Amino acid sequence: MSTYNVLVVEDSPTMRQLIVFALKRVRGLNIVEANDGVDGLKKISTEKFDLILTDINMPIMDGLKLVSLVRNDPNYKDVPIVIITTEGANEDKERAMAIGANDYITKPIQTIKIIEVARRLLNI
Amino acid sequence: MTDHDKDQQNRAEEFLQVFKKGAEFTHDLLKENERLRYQNLEIEQQLQHLHASSAGAPSEELLKKIEKLEMEKKEILGRIKHVEAENIDFANRYVEIENENNMLANLYIASYQLHSTLDFKEVLQVILEIVINLIGAEEFSILLLDEKTNRLQAVASEGLENKEIPTFELGEGIIGRMAKTGENYFIDELEGYERDFHHPVVCIPLKIKEHVIGVIVIYKLLVQKEKFNDVDYELFTLLAGHAATAIFSSKLYTESERKLNTIQGFIDLMTK
Ligand SMILES: [Mg+2]
Numbered sequence: 001m002s003t004y005n006v007l008v009v010e011d012s013p014t015m016r017q018l019i020v021f022a023l024k025r026v027r028g029l030n031i032v033e034a035n036d037g038v039d040g041l042k043k044i045s046t047e048k049f050d051l052i053l054t055d056i057n058m059p060i061m062d063g064l065k066l067v068s069l070v071r072n073d074p075n076y077k078d079v080p081i082v083i084i085t086t087e088g089a090n091e092d093k094e095r096a097m098a099i100g101a102n103d104y105i106t107k108p109i110q111t112i113k114i115i116e117v118a119r120r121l122l123n124i
Numbered sequence: 125m126t127d128h129d130k131d132q133q134n135r136a137e138e139f140l141q142v143f144k145k146g147a148e149f150t151h152d153l154l155k156e157n158e159r160l161r162y163q164n165l166e167i168e169q170q171l172q173h174l175h176a177s178s179a180g181a182p183s184e185e186l187l188k189k190i191e192k193l194e195m196e197k198k199e200i201l202g203r204i205k206h207v208e209a210e211n212i213d214f215a216n217r218y219v220e221i222e223n224e225n226n227m228l229a230n231l232y233i234a235s236y237q238l239h240s241t242l243d244f245k246e247v248l249q250v251i252l253e254i255v256i257n258l259i260g261a262e263e264f265s266i267l268l269l270d271e272k273t274n275r276l277q278a279v280a281s282e283g284l285e286n287k288e289i290p291t292f293e294l295g296e297g298i299i300g301r302m303a304k305t306g307e308n309y310f311i312d313e314l315e316g317y318e319r320d321f322h323h324p325v326v327c328i329p330l331k332i333k334e335h336v337i338g339v340i341v342i343y344k345l346l347v348q349k350e351k352f353n354d355v356d357y358e359l360f361t362l363l364a365g366h367a368a369t370a371i372f373s374s375k376l377y378t379e380s381e382r383k384l385n386t387i388q389g390f391i392d393l394m395t396k
Contacts (some may be wrong), residue, residue: 013240014253017233025225086256088348106348108260111229112222 004122005033005047009040009054009066010084015107019053019084022111026118037061044070049079051122053114056085056096064099071100078122084109150214157207160200167197191342228354230258231362238366244374248280256282257342259356261320263344264290266330268371269303269337276303276339283344289319302327303336309358310352319343328360330368337368 006029010016016033027045032047034040036058044052049086052070056063070076083091088106098106103117104118171193174186237250248266255261263283266389267276276299278289297303299322302309309327311317317325340363 011251012257014233015252015257017236018229018258021233027310058188086260086262086346088346107346108255108349110223111226112219115222 003028004050004124005030006042006053006118007034007040007049008015009034009037009052011036011055011058011062011122015041015055015084015109018047018109018111019114022109022114023053023118025111026115026124028124029118032044033041037063040066041069044073044076049077051080051082051118053082053084053118056083058086064096067096067101068099082121096097134245150211153207153211153214157204157211160204160207163196164200166202167193167200171197174231184290186187220256223354227358230355234258234359234362235366238370242374242377244371244378247367247370247374250370251363252280252282252338254363255342258359259297259342260345260346260349261326261342264326264340264342267292267299267339267341269294276300279338288321297322299324299327299339299341302329303339305329306331306334306336308364314345314351326360328364330371331364332368332372337372340367 006023007065008016008019010033017084020031024061028073032043034043037054038061040052040054041061043049047067054063054066063085067081067083070079070081081100081107082103083096083101083124084105084107085096086097086107087093105113105117111120155370171190174190174193189212232305234254237254238247241250243245251266255264261282263281265284265286265291268279268286269276274294276292276294278286278291281289292299292301292303298309306329308329309324311323311325312323321343323342324343325345326340329336330338330340
């Protein structure tokens with residue numbers, strides 16, 4: 001069975017724990033956590049990921065900035081990115097999708113949704 | 125571990141077992157389904173072949189063979205239907221279990237985070253995080269009861285400033301009454317609600333046994349949050365108790381730390 005590297009970028013420990021809890025229930029994932037956009041970028045530069053899940057509102061560097069930077073990296077132009085955020089308005093969703101996110105989950109999240117999205121985007 | 129915790133753990137383990145068994149079961153079902161479909165296709169082809177080759181007068185033997193194959197086909201189609209029904213049943217059970225799982229995860233994480241620190245400010249921050257992320261609220265406040273003045277005062281807020289929020293006399297208005305009786309308040313009709321500090325959407329008293337130390341009041345939910353579900357009510361119950369004890373013990377701890385520092389200061393002064 002192959003392993004997939006998954007990066008979770010989220011400043012809230014509560015949310016991070018919940019996302020990781022959900023992802024751990026999908027077999028074959030190696031989950032790495034980052035506290036904010038800069039931390040996320042650092043991890044991306046040292047390791048290759050197959051899926052990235054990121055919050056939008058974070059200190060230091062927000063999720064939208066992170067998505068646009070990651071998308072400009074040739075190594076990451078096809079890696080699926082999921083935005084997880086409190087912003088439920090449609091224009092926020094459109095903005096995130098326009099800069100290259102593949103999917104969008106609004107808080108409060110359901111673990112089943114995280115599992116479903118991860119399975120679908122990783123094709124497992 | 126309390127009986128309740130044990131019970132919770134047993135439930136979680138039970139769900140996990142069901143989930144594992146279910147996953148294997150559905151895998152087998154899918155395989156069986158695929159096999160049957162393939163078999164069905166083969167029979168279909170054989171039938172077509174037979175029909176084609178018997179374009180003239182069909183022999184007795186051929187007719188029998190066709191009949192037999194038709195029977196087999198019928199039986200296989202029946203089995204496929206059955207397997208598909210079982211699959212749907214399994215998918216429904218999976219969703220149900222996953223909802224339970226989601227609830228347990230939320231509760232576990234909320235209580236884990238609440239008791240992860242003894243720092244008063246950090247405890248308040250954790251409560252804010254739980255209400256934003258797990259409940260899905262946008263404007264809300266934590267009010268604590270001042271035992272001397274008998275008034276509730278905002279100590280931490282999200283989407284609002286503490287100083288915007290009035291203080292509330294114990295027993296007065298919705299918030300004061302809930303703090304006095306220890307009962308939860310939920311607004312009847314969310315639609316068309318406009319913020320009124322005296323009429324919140326939700327008011328949850330924070331209680332240690334029957335003793336109320338404060339309240340959580342919610343004035344606005346996230347746009348995508350249209351109603352409360354089971355997990356929210358469970359979270360409110362958990363917050364009522366665990367947030368109260370976390371606040372109380374962190375306050376005690378911070379106070380004793382401060383006293384210790386003062387005493388240490390005196391000792392240093394005298395021994396210098
Ligand atoms: Mg955040």
